Amino acid sequence: MAYQSLYRRYRPQRFGEIRGQRHVVSALQNAIVKGEVGHAYLFHGPRGTGKTTSARVLAKALNCENLSPEGEPCGECESCVAIEQGRSFDLHELDAASNNKVEDMRDLLAKVNLGTPGRAKVYILDEVHMLTSQAENALLKTLEEPPDHVTWVLATTEPHKVVETIRSRCQVFQLTLLGADEMAEHVRWVSQDAGLDVSDEAVEHVVTAGGGSVRDTLSALDRVVAAGGVVEADTTTDTLAQAIAGRDVGAALAAVGDATGRGRDPRTIGEDVLAVLRDAFLATMGAPPPRLSPAQADRAEQLAALMSPAAMTRAMETLGVSLVEMRQAPDPRVDLEVALVRLCRPDADRSLDALSARVEQLERQLAGDAPIAAPSAAPPVPSAPEPVPTSPPTAAPAGGTGVAAAARRALAEKRGDAPPPAPPSPSVTPSAPPPVPSSPTSAPPPVPAPEPPSPSPIADAPAPATDPDASLRSLRPQSPSEVVQLAGAHLDLDRDTVVRRATEVLGPAEGTRSEDDLARLWSVLVDEVHPPAAPSPTPPPVLDDSIPSPPAADADDPGPTPPDDQPVEPASAEAPPVQAADEDVDLHDLIDAPSHTDEIIERLTEAFPGAELQTKESTEEP
Numbered sequence: 001m002a003y004q005s006l007y008r009r010y011r012p013q014r015f016g017e018i019r020g021q022r023h024v025v026s027a028l029q030n031a032i033v034k035g036e037v038g039h040a041y042l043f044h045g046p047r048g049t050g051k052t053t054s055a056r057v058l059a060k061a062l063n064c065e066n067l068s069p070e071g072e073p074c075g076e077c078e079s080c081v082a083i084e085q086g087r088s089f090d091l092h093e094l095d096a097a098s099n100n101k102v103e104d105m106r107d108l109l110a111k112v113n114l115g116t117p118g119r120a121k122v123y124i125l126d127e128v129h130m131l132t133s134q135a136e137n138a139l140l141k142t143l144e145e146p147p148d149h150v151t152w153v154l155a156t157t158e159p160h161k162v163v164e165t166i167r168s169r170c171q172v173f174q175l176t177l178l179g180a181d182e183m184a185e186h187v188r189w190v191s192q193d194a195g196l197d198v199s200d201e202a203v204e205h206v207v208t209a210g211g212g213s214v215r216d217t218l219s220a221l222d223r224v225v226a227a228g229g230v231v232e233a234d235t236t237t238d239t240l241a242q243a244i245a246g247r248d249v250g251a252a253l254a255a256v257g258d259a260t261g262r263g264r265d266p267r268t269i270g271e272d273v274l275a276v277l278r279d280a281f282l283a284t285m286g287a288p289p290p291r292l293s294p295a296q297a298d299r300a301e302q303l304a305a306l307m308s309p310a311a312m313t314r315a316m317e318t319l320g321v322s323l324v325e326m327r328q329a330p331d332p333r334v335d336l337e338v339a340l341v342r343l344c345r346p347d348a349d350r351s352l353d354a355l356s357a358r359v360e361q362l363e364r365q366l367a368g369d370a371p372i373a374a375p376s377a378a379p380p381v382p383s384a385p386e387p388v389p390t391s392p393p394t395a396a397p398a399g400g401t402g403v404a405a406a407a408r409r410a411l412a413e414k415r416g417d418a419p420p421p422a423p424p425s426p427s428v429t430p431s432a433p434p435p436v437p438s439s440p441t442s443a444p445p446p447v448p449a450p451e452p453p454s455p456s457p458i459a460d461a462p463a464p465a466t467d468p469d470a471s472l473r474s475l476r477p478q479s480p481s482e483v484v485q486l487a488g489a490h491l492d493l494d495r496d497t498v499v500r501r502a503t504e505v506l507g508p509a510e511g512t513r514s515e516d517d518l519a520r521l522w523s524v525l526v527d528e529v530h531p532p533a534a535p536s537p538t539p540p541p542v543l544d545d546s547i548p549s550p551p552a553a554d555a556d557d558p559g560p561t562p563p564d565d566q567p568v569e570p571a572s573a574e575a576p577p578v579q580a581a582d583e584d585v586d587l588h589d590l591i592d593a594p595s596h597t598d599e600i601i602e603r604l605t606e607a608f609p610g611a612e613l614q615t616k617e618s619t620e621e622p
Helices: 020-035 049-062 078-085 102-110 133-144 179-192 198-210 214-228 235-247 249-260 266-284 294-306 308-324 332-344 352-366 403-417 480-491 495-506 515-529 541-546 552-555 575-585 587-592 593-607
Strands: 040-044 091-095 120-127 152-156 171-174
Touching: 020 171, 040 049, 049 078, 049 091, 102 133, 102 403, 133 495, 171 552, 179 198, 179 214, 198 214, 235 249, 235 266, 235 332, 235 480, 249 266, 249 332, 266 294, 266 308, 266 332, 308 332, 308 352, 480 495, 480 515, 495 515
Parallel strands: 040 152, 040 171, 091 120, 120 152
Antiparallel strands: none
């Protein structure tokens, strides 16, 4: 006898052998036991779920001579054996795909009223959705009112194509795919009964290949047995799913090229990847398909952890559209590769879904899933600059620290004054902070002095109370680079602006800038960014100390006295304006010597009575 495939050898012959369709089996058995069998049934469902098998078992039960009380056929009587062997006159099977014309229906209906040896005649019309409109209309009347001994069983995989007039005349039952656990149990039973040596890996492979269809699963088991129990490991689907999740377009295209090189159909590859993405999506939503094996369930959970639901939805939609377009494409592989590139490279896709995926990725980065580059830092600031006060400085330590303090000490040494004392060590903590004079009433107790104090060092002179930016104007940069740094740190000016203003104020660069030039440039920059609130007052007399004068001028004419001609008393609460005039020194006025040229000439003329001012023009001969 020729070899018989496993799905034919182990085809169910009784209701109890039908797996996974308990709702259909119970309804048919109850109808047989009660004698309430309908005149027409419609079985629909995926391939390999037992539609035709259930119809054959129903025909055996209706004509069995030794029917059990539960409605099970015996399988041993002549009628059961004849139906099982396909030679019974009580069962007529017709393929509607090849007998779909109205003439075929007329021939069939002409034989319906003929009698048969059994109690009932059963007509099985498979793929009923393939009938033409004329054939369906010809079947309607007989299907609605057949003879008493006739039972119709219609089967289809596409119930939506069956007209409603036929569906309304039948009892409709839907058959479903089997779950992974139940299918694996059935495969092990078949392997044991047939004496096959099949490993657990092979069982999992055939269950996955069958996809819930009993016929497809047993066919896959036949292939594995024919190959000696060796399972062909094909990781193309897993590789493509991981590439989509990791957005690795190179790995995706390489996997497609390897699979097609081994003869796999691009459409089949796309369908497999789509099925894997669907399983992962359902697992993410908390409703994994029941037909998944443990390995498939683990794969679905791993993929769900790598992709968001929105990304999986977009991937399924993109692959679904490409599968539809493959039907008309000259090369289906191109459509699959284009879909994979769009999924792995959202920047190459201009659709709204791709833009949404890119926005979602940025949101995950901002939420902390990926590092975000920090903005560029501000221009470098000197290591220890003086803080910019928002109010006049109070009780600053003598000397101070930073660039401004260094400028004060250098100026004091140049003038010949005593250098200010060094700032206290940071490790020494004063017992109490020095008092800060905020008003004449809160000034510290006066300190008696035998004589008026000499002009104090510039570092000890606080900024005028009317000029909150005095500390900025008091800075004396030592180099052009320091001017650029201070302008960027305190005035928010860039280097190009500083260079342009230096050219406008000082003229074209001719060698190294002097300290006076840099100080004048710095004053101009400060005045532009922070203009003074009021016009600069007349320079106080103490400013004359910064102007070199002949010894005779210092001996004979000490200079103008205050307007009120009052002696200067330090720490005197009765004459605060005079004390402020002696101690509050505007460094800008002190440094900007060219602005006092006319005053110097007048001072020299007064120091030498009878002297005449000689100019270059007056000394030339007429």
